[in-house]
Amino acid sequence: xxxxxxxxxxxxxxxxxxxxxxxxxxxxxxxxxxxxxxxxxxxxxxxxxxxxxxxxxxxxxxxxxxxxxxxxxxxxxxxxxxxxxxxxxxxxxxxxxxxxxxxxxxxxxxxxxxxxxxxxxx
Amino acid sequence: xxxxxxxxxxxxxxxxxxxxxxxxxxxxxxxxxxxxxxxxxxxxxxxxxxxxxxxxxxxxxxxxxxxxxxxxxxxxxxxxxxxxxxxxxxxxxxxxxxxxxxxxxxxxxxxxxxxxxxxxxxxxxxxxxxxxxxxxxxxxxxxxxxxxxxxxxxxxxxxxxxxxxxxxxxxxxxxxxxxxxxxxxxxxxxxxxxxxxxxxxxxxxxxxxxxxxxxxxxxxxxxxxxxxxxxxxxxxxxxxxxxxxxxxxxxxxxxxxxxxxxxxxxxxxxxxxxxxxxxxxxxxxxxxxxxxxxxxxxxxxxxxxxxxxxxxxxxxxxxxxxxxxxxxxxxxxx
Numbered sequence: 001x002x003x004x005x006x007x008x009x010x011x012x013x014x015x016x017x018x019x020x021x022x023x024x025x026x027x028x029x030x031x032x033x034x035x036x037x038x039x040x041x042x043x044x045x046x047x048x049x050x051x052x053x054x055x056x057x058x059x060x061x062x063x064x065x066x067x068x069x070x071x072x073x074x075x076x077x078x079x080x081x082x083x084x085x086x087x088x089x090x091x092x093x094x095x096x097x098x099x100x101x102x103x104x105x106x107x108x109x110x111x112x113x114x115x116x117x118x119x120x121x122x
Numbered sequence: 123x124x125x126x127x128x129x130x131x132x133x134x135x136x137x138x139x140x141x142x143x144x145x146x147x148x149x150x151x152x153x154x155x156x157x158x159x160x161x162x163x164x165x166x167x168x169x170x171x172x173x174x175x176x177x178x179x180x181x182x183x184x185x186x187x188x189x190x191x192x193x194x195x196x197x198x199x200x201x202x203x204x205x206x207x208x209x210x211x212x213x214x215x216x217x218x219x220x221x222x223x224x225x226x227x228x229x230x231x232x233x234x235x236x237x238x239x240x241x242x243x244x245x246x247x248x249x250x251x252x253x254x255x256x257x258x259x260x261x262x263x264x265x266x267x268x269x270x271x272x273x274x275x276x277x278x279x280x281x282x283x284x285x286x287x288x289x290x291x292x293x294x295x296x297x298x299x300x301x302x303x304x305x306x307x308x309x310x311x312x313x314x315x316x317x318x319x320x321x322x323x324x325x326x327x328x329x330x331x332x333x334x335x336x337x338x339x340x341x342x343x344x345x346x347x348x349x350x351x352x353x354x355x356x357x358x359x360x361x362x363x364x365x366x367x368x369x370x371x372x373x374x375x376x377x378x379x380x381x382x383x384x385x386x387x388x389x390x391x392x393x394x395x396x397x398x399x400x401x402x403x404x405x406x407x408x409x410x411x412x413x414x415x416x417x418x419x420x421x422x423x424x425x426x427x428x429x430x431x432x433x434x435x436x437x438x439x440x441x442x443x444x445x446x447x448x449x450x451x452x453x454x455x456x
Binding site: 004005006007008009010011013014015017018019021022023025026029030033034035036037038040042043044045046047048052055056057058060061064067068070071074075078079081082085086088089093096099100103106107110113114119120121 | 134138139142143145146147149150196197198199200201202203204205206212215216219220221222223224226227228239240241242245246247264266267268269270271272273276279280283284286287290291294297298301302303354359360363364365368426427429430431434435438439442445446449450452453456
């Protein structure tokens, strides 16, 4: 039990250090070392040497969104599979069959997306 | 010595806390050194593979080249484009970097757990945190207000989430065999009967793992988000100086972390005969890192339409097959 809290405190220390290093380097040490001389030309957006035209926040392909939706479905499913895998031994045949049904439904979803040509990139 | 610095089973007092802080700071210093020399190693290896010499000017054998590069980046001006979304632009590299360091907290480097939080959810913790880097990448690409950055960021997100699914699913086979999410217990399970590393029973899972890992790391042949011939530098096109350095740092910390995860899950972590555990761990991780560089020097970049289709039509069905086969065989052999 002691070890449990200790390990999470250790992880918290990693969070603190992982934030302190970039913040320290970028906001404390950096301004002391680097020059600061912004000119209007330097602050323009890069676009292969020409003047940038229009906004960069353009519309992008809707397929990114479809893949994101697919990802949500599959990732949530994996979150269910992890505890199942850990307790597999104590669940016995029941756990195995349940999970096969669960996976079967999911594969059905994948097959549906496949047939609907969601997985093609055009 | 190891016992003195241990904090794992001790009540939480000042001494244990101090040891924890020392452990975490050592890991941080260690990983910065590892990244510095991973970059040097990459440049040397790829140089040799292309019949070049690689860096050889700064210091003996060019050993100080990466340090010189870091110092150069540190004294470079930090340019924030006028059209950029300033606040998000400034914090995005930090968001991308801190999870890459946090995932190292659960990696067991050796049998003495001074530098490891033996968390019961180790694998889940790794997957959950490494997914957070995607947010930093997408925000950086969006906030730059640059077309290349936006496309690079979107591609990066689509690729990383698509390959995260087979990556997480391939590791489920190992978790089934070990019966634990704790990375320390997974290593110990490989040391127990039948004394075989999980790469042997999980060879299909391992192949899926290594392909997905290459894609997760945005390395060649899956480096489309940074395809320099079409997207300049992808999501960090507008970044300069040390903010750029933190994106690069996150990328190389993940190369190490992913290699360490693969070593732990499939190659028995620190276990091995004769040599001390940490040395075995270092050797195995180095082999993984070398593999990633070897692939980079060998393979051409694949096309965007092949990229996502490959993840969803090949890797995910295969990882489902691997999972079902592992579960059924484990049940039958019990």
